[in-house]
Amino acid sequence: MKTYMPSKFIVERDSARCIQCQVCVNQCSFDVNYYDAADGEVRSREQNCVACHRCVVFCPTDALTIKNNPLDYRENYNWRPEIIEDIIKQAETGGVLLTGMGNDKGQRIYWDHLLLNASQVTNPSIDPLREPMELVTYLGRKPDKVELERGTLKLKTKLAPQVKLEVPVMFAAMSYGAVSLNVHESLARAATASGTLWNTGEGGLHTNLYKYGNNTIVQVASGRFGVHSEYLNAGRIVEIKIGQGAKPGIGGHLPGEKVSAEVALTRMIPRGTDALSPFPHHDIYSIEDLVQLIYALKEATNYTKPISVKIAAVHNSAAIASGMVRAGADIIALDGIRGSTGAAPKVIRDNVGIPIELALAAVDTRLRQEGIRNQASVIISGGIRNSGDVAKAIALGADAVYIGTAALMALGCTCCQQCHTGKCAWGICTSDLALTKRINPEIGARRLTNLLRGWSIEIKDILGGMGINALESLRGNRLALRGVGLTDTELEILGVKMAGS
Amino acid sequence: MVQSAIKQKNNDPAVRIDAEGLLTRELNLKLREVVSNGAQKIEIRNVYGQRYIGTDLDKPVEIEIFGTPGNDLGAFMDGPRIIIRGNAQDGCGNTMNSGEIVIHGHAGDITGLSARGGKIFVRDGVGYRVGIHMKEYGDQKPVLVVGHTAQDFLGEYMAGGILILLGLNLKEGEKHRASYIGTGMHGGVIYLRGDVDDFQLGKEVGIAELDGGDYVNLELFVGEFADHFGYDAKGILKHKFIKLFPLYLRPYGRLYAY
CATH class of the missing domain: 3.20.20.70 (Aldolase class I)
Known part of the structure; x- marks a missing residue:
C-alpha cells in the first residue's frame, strides 16, 4: 500500500561542507542517509528521518542540519497535522498507535507555575561555598517516636531498614x-x-x-x-x-x-x-x-x-x-x-x-x-x-x-x-x-x-x-512555594498560596 | 531443638516444630534458624494458615507439613522440598526458582504463578489462574502436575515450562472445565489428559497429537506423580492425552502501528 504519510523532517546537507565521508550513513540506524555509488554522492531518504540528531552531531564538517518539514496543511484547530497523520498510520496498519518516551501534550506543567522563596533582610541567606549544606535523605519507614537509652543516649527504638541517599x-x-x-x-x-x-x-x-x-x-x-x-x-x-x-x-x-x-x-x-x-x-x-x-x-x-x-x-x-x-x-x-x-x-x-x-x-x-x-x-x-x-x-x-x-x-x-x-x-x-x-x-x-x-x-x-x-528543612514545607497563574482550586489542591499573598 | 538440629544426620529423625499458636513470622524465623543450624529434615505440625513457609529458604532441606499452610507457600523458593499432608492455599510456588512441592490434597488460585523452575505435584485439583506466566530457559524448566482439573485462565501468558492436567476426577467423556486456557501463551507446553472444547482455549493456542518426546515427558512426570500419591502410572498414561502449544512466538506482534 502506498503510504500517504509525508516526511516529518528535511535533512539539509551543505554541499560546500560535505566531504562524502559517509559518517552520517554509518551513524543513521533509521536508514535515512545512504551513499549513491553511481553518482558518488551521499543522499537522504527523508521520510525515514526521526530528528534524533545522531548524524548532525557526528558529521565532522558540520554539513548537516535537520529541519521540520514546512509542509502546511490547511489550517484547522481541530484536525491538526498530528491527528491527521495518526489516522493515516492506523488506516495503513490497522494497529494500536505505539510510541516511546513521555507524554508530549500540553497538559499544564505545574512546576512552571510554582516559584520558590528566598531570604531577604529579615533572615540571612547562607553561602553554600563557605558553610556546610546537607542534602542527605533517608528512605524507609520512620517510627512514630524514638526512645533513647538513659545516660548513653543510644537509640533504643528499633528502626525499620533505612537507605541513605547523598x-x-x-x-x-x-x-x-x-x-x-x-x-x-x-x-x-x-x-x-x-x-x-x-x-x-x-x-x-x-x-x-x-x-x-x-x-x-x-x-x-x-x-x-x-x-x-x-x-x-x-x-x-x-x-x-x-x-x-x-x-x-x-x-x-x-x-x-x-x-x-x-x-x-x-x-x-x-x-x-x-x-x-x-x-x-x-x-x-x-x-x-x-x-x-x-x-x-x-x-x-x-x-x-x-x-x-x-x-x-x-x-x-x-x-x-x-x-x-x-x-x-x-x-x-x-x-x-x-x-x-x-x-x-x-x-x-x-x-x-x-x-x-x-x-x-x-x-x-x-x-x-x-x-x-x-x-x-x-x-x-x-x-x-x-x-x-x-x-x-x-x-x-x-x-x-x-x-x-x-x-x-x-x-x-x-x-x-x-x-x-x-x-x-x-x-x-x-x-x-x-x-x-x-x-x-x-x-x-x-x-x-x-x-x-x-x-x-x-x-x-x-x-x-x-x-x-x-534539605530536611525544605521537605514538605509548602510555605516555600507560591503559585502563579493558577486557579483557586489548583492552589488549594497544591496547598500553596498565590504569589503576592 | 536447635541443639538436636546441629547433631542431626541424614538418617536421623526430622527436627519437629509445633506451629500451634505461632504467627507467620515466628514460624518462619524458627524455620530459618533450624535450617541455618544444619537441619536437613523438618516436620511442622499443627499448621493453621501461616504464610510464606519456605519462602526465604535456599537449601535443599525437606519440610513435611501437617495441617493447612497459608498463602504463598514456597514463594521465591530456591531448593527445598516441601510435602504437605493437607491442602495448600493460594499462591503456592509463586515465582519459585527451584525445589519441589508435593501436595496431598488440593491447591488454590495462582499455583505456580511465574514459576521459573522446580516441580509442583498436586494430588487433587487447583483453582483459578494457575501457571500464569511460567517461564523457562535452557535446563531450568518448571513442571506442574495436577491430578484433577483446574479452573479458568490456566497457563495464561505462559512463556515456558510444562503443565500437566490429569483429570483423574473426570468421568469418562467429561471435559475439563477451565476456559481461557493458554491465552497469550508464547512458550512451554500444556498436556491435558481428557478433552476440551475449542471455545475453552485461548486464541493463541493450538492442539496437537503427542509425539515421542511428549511421551518421554509424560512418563517421567506422571511417573513421579504416581509415586508420590500411590497411583498406577501406566494406567493413567493409557488414556488419551492432548497437547496444547503456542501457535505464535509473538502472539501480539501484529497489534501495533509503528
Whole structure:
C-alpha cells in the first residue's frame, strides 16, 4: 500500500561542507542517509528521518542540519497535522498507535507555575561555598517516636531498614531489554559514584551488575521477569511495580526485536518473543493481596530491605497511597502523566493519569491528615527536568525523585520518541549489539555523575538562598512555594498560596 | 531443638516444630534458624494458615507439613522440598526458582504463578489462574502436575515450562472445565489428559497429537506423580492425552502501528 504519510523532517546537507565521508550513513540506524555509488554522492531518504540528531552531531564538517518539514496543511484547530497523520498510520496498519518516551501534550506543567522563596533582610541567606549544606535523605519507614537509652543516649527504638541517599535524585526504572546493558551499567556506576540508587526496571538484573547491588533498586513487576531470591537479595530496595505514569493500568509488550539472547536469558523467555507483562499482577487483586506480596518479599529478604510500591498517578491516588502504607509499603513511588516509557500505546500515554504535582500534593496531604506520613517515604517521577523541579517537589512533600528521561538525555537521548522501534541511533533504547556499543559505560557514568553533581550544587544554592542548610528543612514545607497563574482550586489542591499573598 | 538440629544426620529423625499458636513470622524465623543450624529434615505440625513457609529458604532441606499452610507457600523458593499432608492455599510456588512441592490434597488460585523452575505435584485439583506466566530457559524448566482439573485462565501468558492436567476426577467423556486456557501463551507446553472444547482455549493456542518426546515427558512426570500419591502410572498414561502449544512466538506482534 502506498503510504500517504509525508516526511516529518528535511535533512539539509551543505554541499560546500560535505566531504562524502559517509559518517552520517554509518551513524543513521533509521536508514535515512545512504551513499549513491553511481553518482558518488551521499543522499537522504527523508521520510525515514526521526530528528534524533545522531548524524548532525557526528558529521565532522558540520554539513548537516535537520529541519521540520514546512509542509502546511490547511489550517484547522481541530484536525491538526498530528491527528491527521495518526489516522493515516492506523488506516495503513490497522494497529494500536505505539510510541516511546513521555507524554508530549500540553497538559499544564505545574512546576512552571510554582516559584520558590528566598531570604531577604529579615533572615540571612547562607553561602553554600563557605558553610556546610546537607542534602542527605533517608528512605524507609520512620517510627512514630524514638526512645533513647538513659545516660548513653543510644537509640533504643528499633528502626525499620533505612537507605541513605547523598542526593535526593535516583535513576528511574528502565528495564534491561528496553534499554541496553551498557545503559544499565552507566546508571549503576553513576549511582554508586554519586551515593544514590538506580532501578533495574522489570527485566531483571544482568549478572555482571550484581556488584552494584548496594546502589540498586530491584523491581518486581507483573511479568516477574528475572525475579528470584538472589536477585531480590542483591538489591538495596525491592520495588513492586503496579503501574507506570506513561501507561497507567496496562501491561507492556517489549517488542520481540529487542529480546536478544542475553535479554532472553535474563528474563527467562524465548528469544525473539515479545516479553509480555500482564496488565495486573495476578496475585494482587486487592489491598489485602498487596499486603501479601509485600510481606512475601520481606520474608524473602528477611526484613532487611525497605519494600517500595510504585503506582501511576491516577484520580484516587491519595486513597490508594493510604492503603499502600497500611499494607506495609515502606516507600511509595508515584509516577505522573509525563512519565516516560520504552513503548506505550499513544492513546494511553497521552490521555490516562494525572500530573505528578497534583498527585504528590494530594498524597502528601492525605497521609499527613491520617497521621501516617512518617510510615513511608514518597518518591515521585514523571517529568522532573532540572534541579528547580527537584526543589519544588521536595517542598511539595516528596522525599526524593526519580529521573528517567533526564538521565537518558545525559547519555545522548534527544527525545525522538522511537524507543519502541529498537533502532535507537544513540544506542540507548535498543538491544542491537552494533548500536549498544555506542554507549561506553565509563563515559556514560561520567556524564550522569556530572549531571547529578550540577544539580546538587544548584539545590544547595537554592537552599542557601532560602537561609536553610538542610534539605530536611525544605521537605514538605509548602510555605516555600507560591503559585502563579493558577486557579483557586489548583492552589488549594497544591496547598500553596498565590504569589503576592 | 536447635541443639538436636546441629547433631542431626541424614538418617536421623526430622527436627519437629509445633506451629500451634505461632504467627507467620515466628514460624518462619524458627524455620530459618533450624535450617541455618544444619537441619536437613523438618516436620511442622499443627499448621493453621501461616504464610510464606519456605519462602526465604535456599537449601535443599525437606519440610513435611501437617495441617493447612497459608498463602504463598514456597514463594521465591530456591531448593527445598516441601510435602504437605493437607491442602495448600493460594499462591503456592509463586515465582519459585527451584525445589519441589508435593501436595496431598488440593491447591488454590495462582499455583505456580511465574514459576521459573522446580516441580509442583498436586494430588487433587487447583483453582483459578494457575501457571500464569511460567517461564523457562535452557535446563531450568518448571513442571506442574495436577491430578484433577483446574479452573479458568490456566497457563495464561505462559512463556515456558510444562503443565500437566490429569483429570483423574473426570468421568469418562467429561471435559475439563477451565476456559481461557493458554491465552497469550508464547512458550512451554500444556498436556491435558481428557478433552476440551475449542471455545475453552485461548486464541493463541493450538492442539496437537503427542509425539515421542511428549511421551518421554509424560512418563517421567506422571511417573513421579504416581509415586508420590500411590497411583498406577501406566494406567493413567493409557488414556488419551492432548497437547496444547503456542501457535505464535509473538502472539501480539501484529497489534501495533509503528
